[in-house]
Structure formats: C-alpha cells, structure tokens
Amino acid sequence: MPTKKEVQAKFSGPSARDIIASDKKPAEDFLLKEENDFQGDKDIDFTRYTSQEFFDQEMSLMWPKVWQWACREEHLQKVGDTYIYEFGNYSIIIVKSKNDLLQAFLNTCSHRGTKICPNAGSGSLKFFRCPFHGWSWNLDGTIKNIPGNWDFPHVSDKTHGLQKVKCDVWGGFVFINLDLEAGPLQEYLEVLPDHFEKTPLENRHITLHIEKTLPANWKASQEAFLEAYHSFETHRSPNGANCQYDVFGKRTSRFLHNRGTYSPMALDDYPGDEWRKPPLTEEEILKNFGIVDLETTSVPDGETAREVAAKEIRLNLGDRLGVDLSNYSDSLILDSIQYHLFPNMFFFPGITIPMCYRFRPLKNDPEKTIFDIMFLSPLPKGAKHPDPPQPYKIDIHESYQDIPELGLLGRVFDEDTNNLILQQEGFKTNRKKGLTLGNYQESRIRRIHATLDEFLKAKI
Numbered sequence: 001m002p003t004k005k006e007v008q009a010k011f012s013g014p015s016a017r018d019i020i021a022s023d024k025k026p027a028e029d030f031l032l033k034e035e036n037d038f039q040g041d042k043d044i045d046f047t048r049y050t051s052q053e054f055f056d057q058e059m060s061l062m063w064p065k066v067w068q069w070a071c072r073e074e075h076l077q078k079v080g081d082t083y084i085y086e087f088g089n090y091s092i093i094i095v096k097s098k099n100d101l102l103q104a105f106l107n108t109c110s111h112r113g114t115k116i117c118p119n120a121g122s123g124s125l126k127f128f129r130c131p132f133h134g135w136s137w138n139l140d141g142t143i144k145n146i147p148g149n150w151d152f153p154h155v156s157d158k159t160h161g162l163q164k165v166k167c168d169v170w171g172g173f174v175f176i177n178l179d180l181e182a183g184p185l186q187e188y189l190e191v192l193p194d195h196f197e198k199t200p201l202e203n204r205h206i207t208l209h210i211e212k213t214l215p216a217n218w219k220a221s222q223e224a225f226l227e228a229y230h231s232f233e234t235h236r237s238p239n240g241a242n243c244q245y246d247v248f249g250k251r252t253s254r255f256l257h258n259r260g261t262y263s264p265m266a267l268d269d270y271p272g273d274e275w276r277k278p279p280l281t282e283e284e285i286l287k288n289f290g291i292v293d294l295e296t297t298s299v300p301d302g303e304t305a306r307e308v309a310a311k312e313i314r315l316n317l318g319d320r321l322g323v324d325l326s327n328y329s330d331s332l333i334l335d336s337i338q339y340h341l342f343p344n345m346f347f348f349p350g351i352t353i354p355m356c357y358r359f360r361p362l363k364n365d366p367e368k369t370i371f372d373i374m375f376l377s378p379l380p381k382g383a384k385h386p387d388p389p390q391p392y393k394i395d396i397h398e399s400y401q402d403i404p405e406l407g408l409l410g411r412v413f414d415e416d417t418n419n420l421i422l423q424q425e426g427f428k429t430n431r432k433k434g435l436t437l438g439n440y441q442e443s444r445i446r447r448i449h450a451t452l453d454e455f456l457k458a459k460i
C-alpha cells in the first residue's frame with residue numbers, strides 16, 4: 001500500500017496551497033489547511049450506479065437517515081409559506097408555521113395516505129387540506145377538522161397529526177432529516193460552520209435557480225463535479241490542473257484551485273498544444289483567469305496577476321453588490337473553492353463563483369437525477385432578502401445555453417452534463433467490474449462511497 005506521502009504526491013510545480021500562501025492579501029486559516037489520507041484503490045462497482053436493488057437500498061437505508069437541505073429560508077418568509085421538497089419517492093412539506101418557527105412534515109394524509117400538497121416547490125397556505133375527503137390540519141400539523149368526525153372516535157392529534165420530520169437551519173439553508181433520532185445538524189456539518197464563518201451564506205440571496213433533469217445516476221452526476229481532472233479534456237481549460245483535494249471527515253470534502261495557473265506535469269500527457277508549459281508570465285495567468293468583466297489587462301512590474309485581479313474585483317464587484325469585500329483574501333476573491341456535504345450537497349464560499357449545487361434522485365429511477373444549481377449573491381449589510389426567483393426547469397435534452405443569465409457558464413455546464421449519458425451507457429457494456437479512481441484527484445468520490453457503505457451496512 002502506498003504511503004500517505006506517496007499518495008499525496010501531486011502535480012509538479014507550485015501547489016494551490018503554495019500559491020495561496022504567497023498571496024499579497026493573506027489567506028484565511030481554513031484555506032491553508034490540507035487533509036487527504038490514502039483510502040484504498042479498489043474499483044467501485046458499476047452496479048452501484050445502475051442496479052434498482054442497490055438504489056432501493058440507498059432509498060431505504062441512507063436517504064431517510066441524512067440531513068439534506070430542502071430549500072432556503074428566503075423561500076419561507078411569511079407565516080403560511082410552504083416549500084415541497086422531493087427526492088426519490090419522498091415528499092416533504094416545509095412550512096413557516098409561526099413567525100419564528102419552521103416545521104417539516106411528510107407530505108401524506110394520515111387518513112388514507114393521499115399526497116396533501118401536489119406540487120413541488122414554493123407555495124402559500126392558511127392550513128393544509130387533503131384533496132380526497134377534506135381532512136385538514138393547522139400549519140403546526142395539529143388536526144383542524146375531520147369531516148364526519150363522529151365516525152373517527154379513534155383519531156386524535158397524537159395519532160393523526162401530520163407526521164413530523166426534523167428541521168433545522170444553517171447558512172440560510174433549511175435542512176430536513178426523516179430520522180427522528182438523528183443527531184444535531186451542527187454536528188453533521190463537520191468543518192462547514194468553521195470554514196464558512198467569514199462568508200456566512202445566510203447573508204446571500206438567490207439570484208438564479210436552475211433545475212435540470214440528468215440522464216444518469218445521482219452519484220455519477222455529482223461525481224462529474226467533484227474533481228477538476230476532467231477540465232483539460234472536457235472543458236479544454238487548464239483551470240484546476242493544480243487543484244488541491246481535501247477530505248476532512250466522513251461527510252465533508254473540498255476542492256480548491258487557483259484559476260489561471262496549472263502544473264507543467266499536467267501538460268506532459270495531454271494531447272494538443274493550446275497551453276504552454278509553466279512557469280507562465282503574470283500576463284498569461286491574468287488571461288487564463290477566465291473571469292468575465294475583468295477590466296485589468298496588464299500587470300504592473302512588481303505585482304502579480306492575482307493581486308491586481310483581486311484588487312479590481314474587491315472594488316468593482318464590491319461596489320456593484322453594495323458589499324464590503326475589503327477584508328477578503330485574494331484567494332477568497334479569486335479561487336474556485338468548493339465543499340461537498342454527504343450525500344448530495346455542494347457549497348462555495350468564494351465571491352466570483354458563488355454557487356451551490358444539489359443532486360437528488362428523480363422518483364424511483366436509478367438513472368435519473370435532478371440537478372439544482374443556485375447562484376447566491378452577497379446581500380448588502382442590513383438588506384432584506386428579496387423573494388427568490390422561480391427556478392428554470394430544463395429537461396434532459398435542453399441546453400444550459402438557453403438560459404441567458406448563465407452567460408459563458410452555459411457551455412461549461414453543457415459540457416459537464418453531456419458526458420453523463422455516455423458514462424451511464426458505458427457502465428453497462430464494460431467487461432471490467434467497476435470504475436477506477438485516481439488516488440488523489442478522485443479521493444472525494446471514494447470517500448462518498450465509503451460513507452454510503454456505512455449507512456447500507458448498518459442495517460444488514
């Protein structure tokens with residue numbers, strides 16, 4: 001078995017951490033941490049992505065036991081606002097039942113099981129009413145009225161109130177957990193509260209929400225976003241070729257890469273001559289940033305591309321958003337920093353890539369996923385959250401490039417998701433039993449499978 005040191009061997013040239021550590025505006029402590037132990041190198045069985053039986057096990061043994069975000073607090077601003085969150089065959093009601101209280105319930109009638117709220121997403125109600133026989137409940141889940149009450153002496157709030165689901169909030173995200181015995185959300189989040197202290201996501205608001213159906217298993221879908229190893233081939237971009245990968249615990253991992261730079265080794269065995277071997281000039285790095293709206297085109301002597309770009313963004317973007325970015329490090333302004341929370345959530349603390357993602361199974365289908373992308377923009381100090389925009393809903397064959405707000409990113413998301421149909425098909429025609437992972441660059445994927453196995457084995 002390779003030693004930890006061998007496993008952690010990365011591309012040649014300066015690492016992401018080396019670059020961040022030499023920035024003019026020093027990085028926050030959490031950006032200088034590195035954690036990645038060898039986790040084994042066995043193939044990951046293809047049936048984990050294709051088999052209905054494996055999917056059913058995930059649905060019964062893992063999904064009802066984990067915390068996952070259902071919506072943002074900004075979806076639930078007034079008493080009576082609801083959000084219906086669906087994953088697999090589960091449907092959950094989240095409701096603002098009082099001014100200072102969010103509650104969650106299973107979206108099913110306690111009479112004969114009918115789904116109470118038919119439509120996923122945002123809504124607003126005075127009370128809940130089942131469309132079949134008209135049983136109704138108050139916003140706090142207690143019974144309001146049962147037509148023909150004389151026939152149900154055996155029914156009370158205790159037995160027939162709406163069925164509760166655990167509900168808590170972090171970073172402006174409303175999380176739910178179907179397991180009434182689950183430990184606290186705060187514990188589940190591992191390093192996240194600490195690492196997001198300087199960039200509280202509750203102070204951001206949704207500017208764009210896209211829900212796209214993908215033709216692939218939920219794990220394969222999110223795995224396309226867990227590494228930057230695919231950047232040269234899929235995106236024809238050098239960004240990410242000195243990416244740092246951290247696995248902080250069973251549920252949290254991170255990638256962190258400096259836009260604009262890449263390692264010389266990354267070019268050794270890639271075809272094509274579009275990219276020059278580093279070291280690059282500061283002007284070349286500036287050009288490679290790929291940051292839309294960057295006005296600076298040259299780097300004065302004695303300064304670095306990172307320094308001048310961060311300075312401009314701090315000022316211009318700060319002005320445009322009405323927020324003070326003066327104490328953000330160069331790295332927090334420029335770099336691509338992405339955290340994953342098991343099983344299916346991604347959060348970005350940075351300023352120029354302010355997104356979050358979520359991947360959830362569509363109904364009972366191991367080969368269909370709903371991919372949510374939200375852009376979260378910082379709110380000016382003291383400003384109220386505006387009402388969130390309605391999501392764009394796009395189907396398998398529709399393109400991200402039809403969404404004007406995405407700009408150039410539309411092409412990037414199309415490139416990422418176009419691979420998925422081929423991968424899902426390729427799983428089934430392979431003589432090999434499973435997929436092979438790089439020990440370092442794909443370590444986050446391996447960690448997710450190991451954590452998933454802990455849930456599946458717990459009940460066997």
Ligand code: FES
Binds near residue numbers: 109110111130132
């Ligand atoms: S099934 Fe809901 S009221 Fe009868």
Ligand SMILES: [Fe+2]
Binds near residue numbers: 235416
């Ligand atoms: Fe990608």
